[in-house]
Amino acid sequence: MAAPLKIDYAFNAEDLVSSAKIVKFTILKKHQEPDAVQEHEVASFEETMLPHMDAAHNLAKWLLRNEEDAQDVVQEAYLRAFKSFGGFHGSNGRAWLLTIVRNTSYTLLKKNRAVDLTTTFDEEIHTAGHESVSPATILEHSENAELIKEAMDELPAEFREILVLRHLEGLSYKEIADIAQIPPGTVMSRLSRARAELKEYLAARISKDK
Amino acid sequence: MNCEEATKLMDGYLDGELDPITSQTIEQHLRDCPNCDQAYKTHGSLIRVIGNAAPYYKAPAELRERIRSSLREEMVARPMRNVGRDVQPLFPRRQPGPRAVLFGTPWNWLSFGGLGLAAAIIFAAIIAVNLVPRWQRPAADQFLATQLIASHVRSLMANHLTDVASSDQHTVKPWLDAKLDFAPPVVDLASEGFPLIGGRLDYLDNHAVAALIYQRRKHFINLFVWPAAPDATRTPKIIKRQGYQLLHWVDSDFDYWAVSDVNVNDLQTFKEQFAAQTSHH
Numbered sequence: 183m184a185a186p187l188k189i190d191y192a193f194n195a196e197d198l199v200s201s202a203k204i205v206k207f208t209i210l211k212k213h214q215e216p217d218a219v220q221e222h223e224v225a226s227f228e229e230t231m232l233p234h235m236d237a238a239h240n241l242a243k244w245l246l247r248n249e250e251d252a253q254d255v256v257q258e259a260y261l262r263a264f265k266s267f268g269g270f271h272g273s274n275g276r277a278w279l280l281t282i283v284r285n286t287s288y289t290l291l292k293k294n295r296a297v298d299l300t301t302t303f304d305e306e307i308h309t310a311g312h313e314s315v316s317p318a319t320i321l322e323h324s325e326n327a328e329l330i331k332e333a334m335d336e337l338p339a340e341f342r343e344i345l346v347l348r349h350l351e352g353l354s355y356k357e358i359a360d361i362a363q364i365p366p367g368t369v370m371s372r373l374s375r376a377r378a379e380l381k382e383y384l385a386a387r388i389s390k391d392k
Numbered sequence: 393m394n395c396e397e398a399t400k401l402m403d404g405y406l407d408g409e410l411d412p413i414t415s416q417t418i419e420q421h422l423r424d425c426p427n428c429d430q431a432y433k434t435h436g437s438l439i440r441v442i443g444n445a446a447p448y449y450k451a452p453a454e455l456r457e458r459i460r461s462s463l464r465e466e467m468v469a470r471p472m473r474n475v476g477r478d479v480q481p482l483f484p485r486r487q488p489g490p491r492a493v494l495f496g497t498p499w500n501w502l503s504f505g506g507l508g509l510a511a512a513i514i515f516a517a518i519i520a521v522n523l524v525p526r527w528q529r530p531a532a533d534q535f536l537a538t539q540l541i542a543s544h545v546r547s548l549m550a551n552h553l554t555d556v557a558s559s560d561q562h563t564v565k566p567w568l569d570a571k572l573d574f575a576p577p578v579v580d581l582a583s584e585g586f587p588l589i590g591g592r593l594d595y596l597d598n599h600a601v602a603a604l605i606y607q608r609r610k611h612f613i614n615l616f617v618w619p620a621a622p623d624a625t626r627t628p629k630i631i632k633r634q635g636y637q638l639l640h641w642v643d644s645d646f647d648y649w650a651v652s653d654v655n656v657n658d659l660q661t662f663k664e665q666f667a668a669q670t671s672h673h
Contacts, residue, residue, distance in 0.1 A: 345446070
């Protein structure tokens with residue numbers, strides 16, 4: 183669990199960093215008024231933002247496809263949101279937080295040189311002969327949670343994102359446009375493409391398994 | 393409206409995002425066109441199914457704790473009025489520790505030249521890796537002391553002294569046991585002058601820890617407990633900092649840090665009483 187504590191030498195010398203921190207404690211204790219404001223601010227932030235942690239984690243996990251990265255991003259997003267909370271005057275805390283989660287996720291995706299931001303998936307899937315799979319069959323298979331998850335994970339990030347925002351969060355086109363930072367008119371066509379790609383992936387999987 | 397237009401607007405219609413007039417036009421077309429009608433029905437079913445079938449990844453409890461505690465840390469470490477002045481770099485956890493030290497050396501890297509530079513970096517990295525434990529530990533312990541005081545201060549100022557408020561050790565203990573991956577000892581020391589106020593979860597040194605809160609007259613003592621590392625220092629130690637006393641001790645199972653503004657004698661008494669009571673259990 184905790185790292186072994188070698189305290190013999192740990193507290194002999196005051197280093198600059200920790201004394202700076204201690205100085206800040208002292209200030210906090212002396213100025214009661216800012217404290218109260220601050221405390222209120224924190225309480226208000228927690229009340230507004232903490233209820234959306236599931237939504238934040240869900241989006242980050244779908245975008246990053248990795249639990250550890252998702253948690254890092256959500257934590258980072260909360261800190262960023264906290265720092266800029268003073269500038270938040272809207273009523274839609276969830277959309278505001280999800281925008282930050284989304285941007286933070288993309289920063290990490292780009293940093294990891296993820297190439298799937300806008301590119302379409304595996305060409306083989308598209309060229310496979312699966313025209314024979316009927317819509318009814320696709321529909322039947324789409325109730326398979328494992329298959330849906332697999333299919334969505336194969337899609338580019340911008341499609342995963344829009345499917346999550348619409349289908350799992352039930353957000354309106356307007357909210358999606360704000361979060362994904364695209365014109366409202368683009369939401370429908372992107373959503374339409376995302377669903378078409380998803381269908382195509384399902385059809386390809388189904389015909390492969392036959 | 394023709395079939396092409398109807399197909400183009402299908403998602404918007406099914407999502408209920410079109411204006412009423414366009415929606416009516418589509419409905420009219422669907423009445424006239426069985427092909428489009430069928431396509432709409434199938435697509436509509438698929439749309440409904442995706443949301444039900446796709447997994448929803450809820451935030452795990454550990455993340456909630458992590459975020460709560462990082463927010464409180466943020467609040468104590470940086471007053472709100474300084475907000476925005478120094479924004480932390482993104483993903484600080486991923487920054488390798490020794491880097492700042494390496495580049496802080498006064499050597500002139502440019503004079504090494506291409507291959508020499510590469511070799512020097514590798515060489516320096518090897519040295520750094522070997523030295524890191526010794527460099528980092530004092531910093532880590534300083535950081536822990538800072539964290540402990542910060543957590544103590546926070547618990548008093550943010551109205552978050554206890555998660556479970558009870559003077560009954562048989563209430564506090566099961567509550568903590570259920571939330572942690574270890575079972576901290578909990579005893580009430582009311583008859584010794586240190587009534588148990590309650591328990592709290594806290595997050596220190598990258599782990600969830602138990603915080604037991606005791607009262608001494610008008611003062612509070614936060615006792616932080618987590619499993620002891622096998623090679624932990626056995627000697628009790630008192631640290632005084634900025635008006636706070638930190639008393640550290642270790643028994644066979646646990647690492648204890650008592651943090652308070654009570655005087656040293658009271659804290660020592662507290663420790664002795666706590667140790668005496670827990671050894672009976």
